[in-house]
Amino acid sequence: MVRRLLAGVLAVGAMLSGAVLVGSAPAEAKTVAVSDTLLPGQKLMTLQSIKSASGVFTLTMQRNGNVTLLQRGETQPLWISGTYRPGSVLVMGTDGTMRIIYGRTQIWSMGAASPNAKLVLPNTGLLAIYNTGGKAVWNRHMVIGTLMPGAKLRAPDVLGRDVTLYSLDHVYSLRVLTSGDMVFRKNGTTVLWRTGKNAGPEAHADINLNGSFCTYTSGNDCVWEFATHRPGTVVQIRNDGSYLLINGRTIVKKFV
Incomplete structure (x- = not known):
């Protein structure tokens, strides 16, 4: 019974975080997603976001399929993916590569080969992919x-x-x-x-x-x-x- 209750709490937490788990995610990606982090195997669908702990910076999959990094109070994005395909999904791959998928087609990718790396949006706004050793292998x-x-x-x-x-x-x-x-x-x-x-x-x-x-x-x-x-x-x-x-x-x- 306790295990069932715990599983329910984790599932609700993952939905509230805005990050969706991909079925092939490694064990650590099955925990609740941190608000500023996209773990291996997780994805952002339309209007889902991760946000810096301070709340100043937000990375969002827009309705038009373009991923934008916005700073509070600024109208110009700090970073954009340039992918205008409504219905696209941003996926943090388990191989360390961040991809934008439209249907079954990969239309964009960024990062470097680094298994189980994660995407993090820190309070500095420097969106980056970190390997398991804590080193940034890509930033915006x-x-x-x-x-x-x-x-x-x-x-x-x-x-x-x-x-x-x-x-x-x-x-x-x-x-x-x-x-x-x-x-x-x-x-x-x-x-x-x-x-x-x-x-x-x-x-x-x-x-x-x-x-x-x-x-x-x-x-x-x-x-x-x-x-x-x-x-x-x-x-x-x-x-x-x-x-x-x-x-x-x-x-x-x-x-x-």
């Missing part, structure tokens, strides 16, 4: 390995929304500078490639659904573009220093 300022359609690279701004693409080993990086120039570097110092085009403050870059890789001004005017004309193309940085545009298994463009 990072894209690891591959930039998928919809995700954005951002120049630093007053809200701290900068996002940089890194190789898996973090040696190589693709960053949009405060000037709006996009630069590919080794070890954060050696410049291997750059657009040479200044998009100005609060610039960003993305790979569009139509396969065009662009940098934009804060007003969304494209100032540099490489058009692949191949929908589904992604940007990828490899540990050997290769900086590529890839469609399926085909290398469309090798910048470095």
Whole structure:
């Protein structure tokens, strides 16, 4: 009888937390989800959230399928997934990768291979994935390995929304500078490639659904573009220093 009552309490607690358990979750994910944490195997469905303990920061799966990180009192999101598919679900995978699933299709992923890692939203607002040793293997300022359609690279701004693409080993990086120039570097110092085009403050870059890789001004005017004309193309940085545009298994463009 006691076990049945305990199971009921845990189930109610999981629903109140806003995090839903996936059936294949490991043992620790079957406990009540902490309000600021998405455990391995848990997910956020439409209008479900996790929130920092202070209540200042909230990560929410919006009705339009876009995941947003908002700070209390601010109208601009600190971070967005860029996935506008109503009915999508954010899943914290047991392999350490955070995914957005639409139906049975993975449309977005972020993180690094780290079994049983968890997603945490601390009071600093630095959304991050932590491995079992307590080390952050991803945070909201990072894209690891591959930039998928919809995700954005951002120049630093007053809200701290900068996002940089890194190789898996973090040696190589693709960053949009405060000037709006996009630069590919080794070890954060050696410049291997750059657009040479200044998009100005609060610039960003993305790979569009139509396969065009662009940098934009804060007003969304494209100032540099490489058009692949191949929908589904992604940007990828490899540990050997290769900086590529890839469609399926085909290398469309090798910048470095």
